[in-house]
Every structure is written in C-alpha cells, then in structure tokens.
Amino acid sequence: MRGWSAPEVPQLPVTGPVVQVHDTSSRTLRPTNPDGAARMYVCGITPYDATHMGHAATYVGFDLLNRAWRNAGHEVLYTQNVTDVDDPLLERADKVGIDWVELAERETELFRTDMEALRVLPPTHFVGAVESIPLVVELIQRLQSRNAVYDVDGDLYYDVYADPAFGRVSRLDRDTMLTLFAERGGDPDRPGKRDRLDCVLWRAERPGEPAWESPFGPGRPGWHVECAAIALQHLGVPFDIQGGGADLVFPHHEMCAGEVQVATGQHPFAHTYAHAGMVGYDGHKMSKSRGNLVFVNALRLSEIDPMAIRLSLLRHHYRDDWEWTDAQLFDAVDTLTQWRRALALGAGAPALPVVEQALAALADDLDAPTAVASVQAWVEATLGTNGLADTSDPDAAVLIRSLLDAALGLSL
Known part of the structure; x- marks a missing residue:
C-alpha cells in the first residue's frame, strides 16, 4: 500500500536533545535510546469514514x-x-450499499490527503491488513507451535495467559480488562473459550463476508494479530515505540505485545508504549457511533488553513484529553496571521534561544504547547520592536521558519 508524499523538511543548525516519552507500562518518563534507526509503530485507521480530529x-x-x-x-x-478489512468496515459498507473494497480505498485515499495537508511525515511502511494476510498466517502458525492457539467452532483463539507477562502493558485489573474487552471489539461471553479475555486470531468464513484461503481454512484475520504481524515483519522486536490513542492500551496493544512475545520468545515487544489522549466534542469523546465528529476534510473544504488545524492540535499536549471548539480554531487562524506578520519583517528578536527552547520542550515528552509558547514570545518581542532593536537578529525569520517546519510541522 502506498503512503503519501513527504514534505521537504529544513535542517536545523542545532541538534535536539535526547527524546523522552511517557511510557504507559511503567507510568514513567523514559528516554528513548535507539540502537541504530529509531523504530516506531503507530496503529492506523479502519477506513470506513473520514479522518476526524481525534x-x-x-x-x-x-x-x-x-x-x-x-x-x-x-x-x-x-x-x-x-x-x-474488519467488522466496522464491512458493516458500514453494507449499510450504505457500497463494496467494502471500494469504501476502504476511498477512505484511505482521503486519509492520505488529510495527512499530507497537515504535513504529517509519511511512514516508511504504510501497510494494509489484506496485503499482510501471509504474515498473519505465519504468526498464527508460530503461536500454534507454542501451544498458544485453540479452536472454537472453526475460529482460532489466542490464549492470553500463554504469555507470563500478560497485563504488563496496561497494568489493569481483570475486571477493568473484561469491561474494556467487551466495549472494544472483544467477545468475553462466547461459549467454548478457555478464558474470557482470549482474543480471535482467525475468523472462519461467514456467509456474505470476504475470506482468504489459509492452512486453517478460509477466513480472515483478527484485529490484534494484524498489527502484531506487521510490526514484527517491518520493525523486528523489540522496537522503540508502540504508539496510538489511549483507547488502544487495552485490549489492542496488550494483545499485540503478548502474541509477538509468545511467538518469538523475545521480551519486550516494544521498549516504550506511548498513548495520545482523547479529543471530545459536545461533551463526549469523538466517536463514529455517537456522531459527534469534526472532520479534517470538511474543514479543508470550507477553506480553513490546514496549518491552523495543526496549530489548534499543537496547543494541547498529546497525552491530554481535551475538547475541540470552533473558538480554538479561529484563534489559531488569528495567531498564524500574527506570526506571518512577524516573519515578514525578516529581522527580529534573537532566534537561536527560541530554537533551543522549542527543541528542549519537544524532547521532554513532546511538549508542543511549551514550544508554541516560545515561538509566541518571539513573535511578540519581534512585533514590539519591529525587528529594529539593538538585540535584533537579521536572520531571525529564516531560523524561526525552519524551526516551525522542522520541529512543529508548520509551514508558514
């Protein structure tokens, strides 16, 4: 599967500090220490609707x-x-009367254009579940060799307690796990399972559903094993960061980790588990089931500057839960107008300290609000002096533009 176009990113004259990220598993701030290239897996979309602010x-x-x-x-x-390919996609395609492949391709393409507009750097590997079915089959076979798989009416299940480390990613008690498992696609009450938390690896073919041939009979992958197989193939283990929204901590990231750890005998799956907060609207977390969504594409079609959308997001720490409002977006539009006015002066307040402050903030658990505040302070100092004070830096605007682009992804 193809990704999207990568923007050109300027090189900064300052090297950033060691990056520290909050680890969900240990509940601590952990420095990242990549051995060679830094390796990151972030769970992607199920393409049955457009990209929303969450x-x-x-x-x-x-x-x-x-x-x-x-x-x-x-x-x-x-x-x-x-x-x-997954239940929500198939259900949506059936509801709106469209072929599920066509729906997936359409919404994936829309996601690409949204990410490109927001200047999100594309992944090295952008991989679909369907194209990864051979990887899934191989991983299931490895789990079978470890006696971690069993059959329930033709469906194959993973025995979560085959991994002695089960539970160490989420650090949740069993009752909480069961509640979340039921809410997030699990089937704790299915008869015939060894444990209520065991998750499906391979779903046998049902009438009217897509299926692929396999050594286990025709069917399709479960959700967790898909990401587990893709991460194992393209990053190896252990890799540096497993990322996604906070709603993926359990069961998704817990199950992915366990499946790979059992199959390979290697621990951990990832050195650090990092999770983004939830974005709300009208008093509730944005969700397709509730319908309280603000779509990136809809804002772009209404001629909102994508950089204002991105700045609105950057003003919140990535781990925080927060609520989207139109007022925040319009304030970001006004802020960008002010920033562009300051950058147009060319000269301005000294810029190198701003670069160092912003890079330090972003290395400290991706503290974008502090980095944005450092730029805002420079803008106010620059506009206050019209860039003509004795401490004026004649090349300030060039350096601040480079900082905004390279570190914050804002192209002004």
Missing part, C-alpha cells in the same frame, strides 16, 4: 516524535497499518 491529534502527536528524533540526529523507521 485521529488527527494522534497522528500529529506522533509526527512530533518523528521530527524530534530526526532533529536529534536519528534516522527513523516508522510503520503504520490500515485495517482495511
């Missing part, structure tokens, strides 16, 4: 990590999946 906040958040690593001098290997 999606955008997650991918912009991990784009900051990609950029912080690059500014610290690392090559980055970034893998992202597309779950282009």
Whole structure:
C-alpha cells in the first residue's frame, strides 16, 4: 500500500536533545535510546469514514516524535497499518450499499490527503491488513507451535495467559480488562473459550463476508494479530515505540505485545508504549457511533488553513484529553496571521534561544504547547520592536521558519 508524499523538511543548525516519552507500562518518563534507526509503530485507521480530529491529534502527536528524533540526529523507521478489512468496515459498507473494497480505498485515499495537508511525515511502511494476510498466517502458525492457539467452532483463539507477562502493558485489573474487552471489539461471553479475555486470531468464513484461503481454512484475520504481524515483519522486536490513542492500551496493544512475545520468545515487544489522549466534542469523546465528529476534510473544504488545524492540535499536549471548539480554531487562524506578520519583517528578536527552547520542550515528552509558547514570545518581542532593536537578529525569520517546519510541522 502506498503512503503519501513527504514534505521537504529544513535542517536545523542545532541538534535536539535526547527524546523522552511517557511510557504507559511503567507510568514513567523514559528516554528513548535507539540502537541504530529509531523504530516506531503507530496503529492506523479502519477506513470506513473520514479522518476526524481525534485521529488527527494522534497522528500529529506522533509526527512530533518523528521530527524530534530526526532533529536529534536519528534516522527513523516508522510503520503504520490500515485495517482495511474488519467488522466496522464491512458493516458500514453494507449499510450504505457500497463494496467494502471500494469504501476502504476511498477512505484511505482521503486519509492520505488529510495527512499530507497537515504535513504529517509519511511512514516508511504504510501497510494494509489484506496485503499482510501471509504474515498473519505465519504468526498464527508460530503461536500454534507454542501451544498458544485453540479452536472454537472453526475460529482460532489466542490464549492470553500463554504469555507470563500478560497485563504488563496496561497494568489493569481483570475486571477493568473484561469491561474494556467487551466495549472494544472483544467477545468475553462466547461459549467454548478457555478464558474470557482470549482474543480471535482467525475468523472462519461467514456467509456474505470476504475470506482468504489459509492452512486453517478460509477466513480472515483478527484485529490484534494484524498489527502484531506487521510490526514484527517491518520493525523486528523489540522496537522503540508502540504508539496510538489511549483507547488502544487495552485490549489492542496488550494483545499485540503478548502474541509477538509468545511467538518469538523475545521480551519486550516494544521498549516504550506511548498513548495520545482523547479529543471530545459536545461533551463526549469523538466517536463514529455517537456522531459527534469534526472532520479534517470538511474543514479543508470550507477553506480553513490546514496549518491552523495543526496549530489548534499543537496547543494541547498529546497525552491530554481535551475538547475541540470552533473558538480554538479561529484563534489559531488569528495567531498564524500574527506570526506571518512577524516573519515578514525578516529581522527580529534573537532566534537561536527560541530554537533551543522549542527543541528542549519537544524532547521532554513532546511538549508542543511549551514550544508554541516560545515561538509566541518571539513573535511578540519581534512585533514590539519591529525587528529594529539593538538585540535584533537579521536572520531571525529564516531560523524561526525552519524551526516551525522542522520541529512543529508548520509551514508558514
């Protein structure tokens, strides 16, 4: 599966510090210490609807990590999946009377254009679930060789307690796990399972559903094993960061980790598990089921500057839960007008300290709000002096533009 076009990113004259990221598993801030290229997996979309602000906040958040690593001098290997066959996609296609393949391709293309507009750096590997079915089959076979797979009426299940480390990613008690498992695509009450938390690896063919041939009979992959197989193939284990929204901590990231750890005998799956907060609207988390969505594409079609959308997201720490409002977006539009006015002066307040402050903030758990505030302080100082004070830097605008682009992904 193809990704999207990569923007040209300027090189900064300052090397960023070691990047630290909050680890969900240990509940601590952990320095990233890449051995060679920095390796990151961020779970992608199920393409049955357009990109909303919750999606955008997650991918912009991990784009900051990609950029912080690059500014610290690392090559980055970034893998992202597309779950282009799954129950929600099939249900939506049936509801609207469209072929599920056509729906997946249309919404994936829309996602690409949204990410390109927001200047999110594309992944090194952008991989669909369908094209990864051979990888899934191979991983299931490896799990079978470890006696971690069993059959329930033709469906294959993963025995979560085959991994002694089960639960160490999410650190949740069993009752909470069961609640979340039921809410997030699991089937805790299915008869015949060994444990209520066991998850499906291979779903046997049902009438009217797509299916692929396999050694287990015709069927299709479960959700968790898809990401597990793609990450294992393209990044190896352990890799540096497993990322996604906070709603993926359990069961998705817990299950992915367990499946690979059991199959390979290697621990951990990822050194650090990083998760973005949830974005709300009208008092609730944005969700397709509730319908309280703000779509990136709709804002772009209404001629909103994509950089204003991105700035609105950057003003919130990636791990925070927050609520989207139109007022925030319009304030970002006004802010960009002010910033462009300051940059148009050419000269301005000293810029190198701003670069150092912003890079330090982003290396400290991707603290974009502090980085944005440092730029705002420069803008106000520059406009206050018209760039003509004794401390004026004649090349300030060039350096600040480069900082905005290289570190924050804002092209002004």
